[in-house]
Amino acid sequence: MSDDVTGEVTRAARPGGSKRVLHQPSIKDIAKLARVSHPTVSRALQYSPLVNAKTAEKIRKIAEESGYRASAVARGLVTRQTRTIGLVVTTVADPFTSEVVSGIEQTANDHGYSVFLADSNADPEREKRVVQSFAERRVDGIIVTSSRVGALYLPMLSQMRVPIILVNDQHPGAFVHSVMICNLEGAQAVATHLAGLGHRRIAYLGDEFGYQSDAERFAGYRAALDAARIRFAPELVVHGDGKPEAAMRAMDTLLALRNPPTAVCCYNDMSALGAMRSIRLHGLRVPEDISVAGFDDLFIAAYTQPPLTTVRQPMRRMGQLAMEHLLMLISGEESAVKIKVQSELIVRESTARVKLPEPRARQALKGKRKQ
Amino acid sequence: MSDDVTGEVTRAARPGGSKRVLHQPSIKDIAKLARVSHPTVSRALQYSPLVNAKTAEKIRKIAEESGYRASAVARGLVTRQTRTIGLVVTTVADPFTSEVVSGIEQTANDHGYSVFLADSNADPEREKRVVQSFAERRVDGIIVTSSRVGALYLPMLSQMRVPIILVNDQHPGAFVHSVMICNLEGAQAVATHLAGLGHRRIAYLGDEFGYQSDAERFAGYRAALDAARIRFAPELVVHGDGKPEAAMRAMDTLLALRNPPTAVCCYNDMSALGAMRSIRLHGLRVPEDISVAGFDDLFIAAYTQPPLTTVRQPMRRMGQLAMEHLLMLISGEESAVKIKVQSELIVRESTARVKLPEPRARQALKGKRKQ
């Protein structure tokens, strides 16, 4: 035990007092106690109408009293259905992911399913291993959230004989079932909001390059710019990695520009956190000097200073949808392949009307104004 | 499908092209292909020395090629070990919990264990249900994090024949194995830090009343006050519920005091978030007017404005410890019951030297000063 840890010397008394671990009663034990055959017990416990009401009652009472719990593993062996699903995430320790996971778990539970959680840690090797372990565990279905290595092991996934759903997939393949947010529309909404506030120099602080959702959000940003007749300025596009640290550096770059932006659309709320920090460290204020917008509407977005304007993703609901959809596929129903859910612009206080340009700058602009 | 959701009409092509779901090869299929008996296949796949190196090699190749994956459910049935553990959390969608979960999952995975995640949503009924489902699934062990309903179903837990570990338990029973943070020392450290900054009116913004960790942190706060010879003022103790909303209201109460505090020790970072928001809404500044400290050192603590002074809990490490400990119990080793892990004070910018009292107030104080 290392030195950051202390173990008390106290020993645990075995609950129940006995050292011997008695093993769980089996269906046969119950049958013996109830003086019936074990199939009868099985039927009684499943409320089959084929069993006499009184004996059924008696059996259930005995089962209850002896703390009998039918073994899901034995049942799974014979029914070839485990009523479990495998859930692969890049990391649970991420506010977005954990909301989705929560929605999935809740729904699964409501339908009698248990979920195996596997954290791939964005490591392809690990991701492969966990998917294999899911295969061995004979899960009835698999959900993968915001996988970045999807392309790598998608063939492997499809080799498995179970339905698979991707949530916010980053490498959409044609045949894959998925639940996604309307990235384009969401990003377009924020950018339009910013343009409506009079901003003309609007930056896009993206995710690592090459991912689907980043591409779509960027497209939304471009679309909004076009609609507002704002000329696209390539130097206003920078990339982070979806986390605050990298976003800070990206924002630093923007602020070092000769003509820095007056507003920034961030790939997500985490990036916005980093952007705001960078801005403050440069002695500027949000939103007075620069407006900042995020994406996701994480729980904390309402508690940043200033509270963050962002695009809400119904994360928990997306998890729920993914699970419900998976349940359908498991029960053999065909259904839509791509489920898209609506996003919603949430305006808080991190975005504001653009400051009037400095007198000199205004002069300079005058000549160029088109309308 | 409700109207926030769109389903594309595109249909998924079955991966592999075939509609029929072929079922997975069993060990007997492999045996047939390799012209050996199935036990031999079993041995070969487990690298048993009892099997001829060449045949073993051949068997493994065949298994590999046919995509054979041994069924963990069948194995579990005969070995009476599922190599799964059950993990109960009140909600995964909480930055503290999800870090712990991540640590647990990682460690479990490294040891060939899979984890069933169950979100009780702080609902005792639900919590009961998931624990029962764990029993049916024949998990080898159970970990429960920061349960608030522990007392309710602890008897039920101990009825199960598997080892159980509690992480940051709120109702410590004598016999329970647990991993906990040094709450008292941590809280004492922040409060001492605040006193060292010259604060005399230090408030404690706690969790809901009646929980173990809250009580311990409060005790730490008291101890620090005593050590600094600050008289305890009951009106400076308020309660939230560990979340920002309630903390805001609690902070409102403190600010309404005739003589409000100059510093606040919050039960956790989430509460600190709410406290800071309340303070800003009152037109005051952190830390110039009031110092605020949290507890946990969530990821976001470094990105609040100002960055939050707090007490770090090694959350992921705690998860790891819990899992390692559980593994020991599973393998029959006796070991320490209570594992305590050290916390660490992280000083950032939300705490500062106390403002000098107003001249008049200073006057008034003068007479009372003891030393």
Next chain:
DNA sequence: TTGTAGGCGTTATCAT
């Protein structure tokens, strides 16, 4: 309405 027999896919225990 109930009981008997068989099998799900493994591992374990014997023989050989």
Next chain:
DNA sequence: ATGATAACGCCTACAA
């Protein structure tokens, strides 16, 4: 070094 056989605990025929 390998194979036959019997569990593990349940469910599903089918028979009674």
